[in-house]
Amino acid sequence: MADFALSRDPYGRLVLTAGDGVEHVAVVPVRAFPIGAPDEGLSLVSADGRELAWVERLDALDAPRRTLIEQDLASREFVPEIRAIRAVSSFATPSTWTIDTDRGPTTLVLKGEEDIRRLARSSLLIADRSGIQFLVRDIGALDRPSRKLLDRFL
Numbered sequence: 665m666a667d668f669a670l671s672r673d674p675y676g677r678l679v680l681t682a683g684d685g686v687e688h689v690a691v692v693p694v695r696a697f698p699i700g701a702p703d704e705g706l707s708l709v710s711a712d713g714r715e716l717a718w719v720e721r722l723d724a725l726d727a728p729r730r731t732l733i734e735q736d737l738a739s740r741e742f743v744p745e746i747r748a749i750r751a752v753s754s755f756a757t758p759s760t761w762t763i764d765t766d767r768g769p770t771t772l773v774l775k776g777e778e779d780i781r782r783l784a785r786s787s788l789l790i791a792d793r794s795g796i797q798f799l800v801r802d803i804g805a806l807d808r809p810s811r812k813l814l815d816r817f818l
Contacts, residue, residue, distance in 0.1 A: 668708070668717050670732045678736050680708055680716055688716055693733045698741070699783055699799065706733070744770070745799045746790070749810040755817075758793065765798065772798060777817055788814075 667683035670691075680691040688710050696705030708717040722730055744765035753760040757776045763769070773793035774780070781789045788800040803811060 668729075670729045672732065678732060682716065691716060693736050695737070699743075699787065699789070708733075743789075743797050743799050745801055746806075746810075748807055749813045752813055752816075763798070772796070774817070780817055 669681040671679045671681070673679050673689060677689055678691040678693070680688045682688070690711040692709045692711075694707045694709050695702055696707065703722045704720070706719040706722055707715045708719070710716050719725060719733075722733065725733070744767045746763050746765055748764040750762040750764065750769075752762075757774055759774050761772050761774060763772060772790065774790065775793050779791040781791075783789055786802050786804055788803065790798045790800065792798065800806065800814070803814065806814065
């Protein structure tokens with residue numbers, strides 16, 4: 665369904681106006697496949713959890729609606745992508761990792777090997793002690809030293 669308008673209310677909440685003119689305040693965009701296909705399949709959900717609109721592809725929307733949805737998603741989703749693993753403090757857990765991400769260099773503390781989840785054959789989600797999720801989109805795309813360090817924990 666693409667027959668809707670989007671705006672923000674004075675409190676910054678997303679407002680969906682359906683094709684019949686009914687307004688829904690505090691709408692939340694939810695990705696169907698946030699890691700595997702982030703721009704495909706997005707639901708706009710009411711404050712009580714009912715789906716109000718389905719967006720097949722985000723890039724199919726006009727720029728104003730797409731921008732509002734992307735801003736809302738960006739304010740809630742924070743999953744830095746690991747580009748390189750520079751060092752680990754220990755191969756026993758907990759260990760501190762020095763990494764480069766798509767958002768810059770940082771460190772994460774891995775509590776246990778169970779905090780590394782395989783999403784697909786070549787992608788991982790790594791949970792930091794503080795709850796931040798880090799994504800390794802493609803293990804094969806990491807440099808050789810990074811893969812070698814990561815292999816010690818897999």
